[in-house]
Amino acid sequence: MKSDVVIVRTGTANLASVVAALGRAGRRVRITSDPEDVAGARRLVLPGVGSFGPVTARIDELGLRAPLADRVREGRPTLAICLGLQMLAAASEEDAGVAGLGILPSVATRFPESVRVPQLGWNRVEADPSCRLLRNGCAYFANSFRLEEIPEGWTGATSDHGGRFVAAVERGAVLACQFHPELSGGWGQSLIERWLEAQPC
Amino acid sequence: MLIPRVIPCLDVANGRVVKGVKFQGLRESGDPVELAAAYAAQDADELVVLDVAATPEARGNHLEVVRAVRQVLPLPLTVGGGVRTAADAEALLEAGADKVAVNTAAVRRPELLTELATRFGCQCTVLALDAARRNGGWEVVIRSGRHRTGDDAVAWAAHAAEIGAGEILLTSWDRDGTGIGYDLELIAAIRAAVAVPIIASGGASGPEHMVAALGAGADAVLAATIFHDGHTTVPDLKARLAALGAEVRL
Numbered sequence: 481m482k483s484d485v486v487i488v489r490t491g492t493a494n495l496a497s498v499v500a501a502l503g504r505a506g507r508r509v510r511i512t513s514d515p516e517d518v519a520g521a522r523r524l525v526l527p528g529v530g531s532f533g534p535v536t537a538r539i540d541e542l543g544l545r546a547p548l549a550d551r552v553r554e555g556r557p558t559l560a561i562c563l564g565l566q567m568l569a570a571a572s573e574e575d576a577g578v579a580g581l582g583i584l585p586s587v588a589t590r591f592p593e594s595v596r597v598p599q600l601g602w603n604r605v606e607a608d609p610s611c612r613l614l615r616n617g618c619a620y621f622a623n624s625f626r627l628e629e630i631p632e633g634w635t636g637a638t639s640d641h642g643g644r645f646v647a648a649v650e651r652g653a654v655l656a657c658q659f660h661p662e663l664s665g666g667w668g669q670s671l672i673e674r675w676l677e678a679q680p681c
Numbered sequence: 682m683l684i685p686r687v688i689p690c691l692d693v694a695n696g697r698v699v700k701g702v703k704f705q706g707l708r709e710s711g712d713p714v715e716l717a718a719a720y721a722a723q724d725a726d727e728l729v730v731l732d733v734a735a736t737p738e739a740r741g742n743h744l745e746v747v748r749a750v751r752q753v754l755p756l757p758l759t760v761g762g763g764v765r766t767a768a769d770a771e772a773l774l775e776a777g778a779d780k781v782a783v784n785t786a787a788v789r790r791p792e793l794l795t796e797l798a799t800r801f802g803c804q805c806t807v808l809a810l811d812a813a814r815r816n817g818g819w820e821v822v823i824r825s826g827r828h829r830t831g832d833d834a835v836a837w838a839a840h841a842a843e844i845g846a847g848e849i850l851l852t853s854w855d856r857d858g859t860g861i862g863y864d865l866e867l868i869a870a871i872r873a874a875v876a877v878p879i880i881a882s883g884g885a886s887g888p889e890h891m892v893a894a895l896g897a898g899a900d901a902v903l904a905a906t907i908f909h910d911g912h913t914t915v916p917d918l919k920a921r922l923a924a925l926g927a928e929v930r931l
Contacts, residue, residue, distance in 0.1 A: 496751050496777035497758070504755065529774075530802055593876070598804040598847045600878045601683045601900060602726055602930050618684065618930045620727075620757055622779070622804040624847075640682055663757045663779060665724055 485676075486521035488548075489513045490538045491530055494660075498527050498561070501662035505673050519547035523676065524556075528563025532588065532625070533575030535563060549581045555652025555680045559672070562623060565649070565656040574625050584634070584649070584656075588625040595642035598624040605647045605659070607637040613650050613674045617667040619659035621647075626658060653678040684930045686726035686901035687891070687915055687922070688880060689908045691716055693746055693762075694734035698909065711909060713746050718753040720908070723915035726930060728754060729850070729880075729903060731782070731809075732762025733825055744776045751777025759850070761809050767796045774801060782850055784809040785823040788830060788837070791844060798845030803877075808846035810838055812867055813854035819867055822854050834867070835874050842875040849879050850903070856884025858906065863890055865897040872898025888921040895927060 484507040487498055495511060502509050502525075510517075518524060526548065528535065539545055552558055552568060566572055569580045572588035580588075591597045599621045607614035608630075614637045621639070627646040630636040636649035639659075648657040655675045661668035691698045691713050698711040713730065720728055730750060732743045747760055760773045761782030770781040781801070787793050787808060797806040811826060812819040812834035819834035838849055851871055853864035863881045871879055881899035885891055891902040907913050919929040 494774060494777075494779045496748070496775065497779060500751050500777065501755060503752070529805060530800075596683065596878050596900060597876060598878075599683065600804060600848055601686050603683055622757075624804065660757075660779075663755065665755055669755050 484508050485510075485523045485525060486517055487511045487525045487527065488518060488544065490526075490528075490535050490542070490544075494529055494662075495527060497660070497662045498525055501669060501672055504669060505676055507676065513542045513544070515543040515547050518544055519551065522557065524551065524558045526558065526560040526564040526567065528561055528565070528567060530563060531574055532563065532566060532572040532580070533578045535567065536575075536578050536580060539567070545581065549583060552581070552583050552654050555654055557653040557675070557678060557680070558655075559675050560654075560656035561662070562658060562660060565646075565658050566625060566627070568656055569627060572625055584627065584631045586627045586629070586631055588627055590625050591645075592642040598622060599641050603639045603641060603647075603659070605637045605639050608635050610635045611637065611650055613655050613671060613678060614648055615667075615671070617664075619647065619657075619661070619664045619668060621659045623658060652680045682928075683900065684726075684928050685895050685899075686880075687919060687929065688727045688729055688901055688903040689716075689720045689725050689915065690729040690731065690882065690903050690905045692731050692733045692905060693743060694732070696743065696746060699733065714749045714753060716909065717750040720915065721754050721756060725756060725915045727757040727759065727901070729759045729761070729782070731760075734762075744772060747773055747776040747778055759807055761807070761850070766793070767800055770797050770801065774805070780805050780807050780848070782807040782809040784811065787841065788821060788823050788832070791840065794841055794845035798847065803845055803847030805847070806845050807848045807850055808838070808841045809850045809852070810834060810841070810871075811852045811854050812864075814864075819870070826854055835870050838871045839874040842877045846877060848877055849875060851879050851881060851899075853883035857882070859884050860886035860906065862886070863894040863897075863899075863902075865893055868894055868897040868899050888918055888925055888927075891918075891922060892925045892927050
């Protein structure tokens with residue numbers, strides 16, 4: 481049976497939540513950490529739970545850096561979640577000196593001391609009207625680090641937690657969310673379903 | 682700004698949801714998967730599933746329940762009960778938990794919190810803290826309330842947050858199952874000691890109690906009895922919270 485969607489395993493993550501969400505959308509799922517699968521998948525999900533340094537190291541160990549970076553640069557259908565979004569950045573304060581995939585020219589920084597860290601819970605998301613996939617709504621977040629601005633060449637959505645931060649970015653059929661769409665109720669499920677229909681520009 | 686969470690809690694023993702008063706006199710009140718599906722349909726903000734039989738009877742984790750709940754729940758799922766090692770936590774995460782709560786094992790071996798935070802992140806690592814009043818303060822109770830440690834609950838919360846806990850599920854042993862309201866002084870004392878989110882638990886029977894807990898510093902309010910009884914639904918409760926001036930996700 482041919483799988484519709486491939487999920488990248490980079491270690492222990494809440495893969496079951498992502499698998500369940502894709503199942504509810506009627507999709508068959510395969511979990512892999514094989515570079516050829518990552519390069520060849522029609523649709524790919526890069527979930528992220530863990531911390532920046534170890535997961536980056538795992539991606540390099542598995543030989544996934546180039547296939548991941550290529551498909552995101554080309555705008556091929558890819559959904560990055562939580563740490564998955566931060567992996568697309570150049571670096572993170574979480575593990576200084578470690579190079580991310582560098583597709584977004586950003587550095588993930590820690591939320592200020594004035595707010596709860598980690599950010600755990602529901603926050604309002606405001607999407608730019610130019611977004612093809614993202615809409616306004618409430619999303620579930622679980623993060624201590626975030627990107628501060630939507631990079632040039634991307635469109636996206638922001639939220640507020642001690643100041644505006646990047647809730648998600650999109651370009652072509654690439655969607656990278658700081659929040660967890662698979663845990664964001666009906667709003668998140670419809671976002672996943674729009675991504676499942678998205679075609680590269 | 683984060684929106685306060687309303688969280689139904691399923692206390693599970695032997696695959697069935699039970700509820701107790703002060704952790705005793707458990708009686709059956711339903712199938713965990715049916716209840717999880719109902720709370721998903723009601724659009725709760727999160728679900729907590731605690732295996733209350735795991736610690737006393739040294740039972741393994743109820744992975745099957747977690748797997749089945751995950752299938753029906755597009756919401757955050759926190760699971761606890763009987764987690765002693767990082768491997769126990771990993772099995773729950775693989776089965777479908779998003780966060781893992783630890784209680785007794787973390788009191789006995791606090792490094793467990795650090796191990797979980799290092800492997801899975803602090804956003805995955807929840808300290809379940811059961812606190813009982815004693816001499817004007819609170820002491821930590823473990824083994825489902827059957828053992829009083831003598832340790833100061835506020836000091837333990839502060840230490841736990843420092844070494845890896847990313848959230849505190851704070852249960853008042855004195856108020857649990859009573860319906861007379863959360864222990865607001867306990868919530869305020871823990872709030873003053875930690876920067877991580879706090880889930881208030883134990884004693885709620887209505888929206889006034891929840892608004893008071895949020896005012897005392899809680900980020901989320903948990904309840905079991907009022908939901909399982911079928912007397913109130915999550916949307917009803919949220920509408921009443923909103924009428925009282927609380928921000929909720931509608």
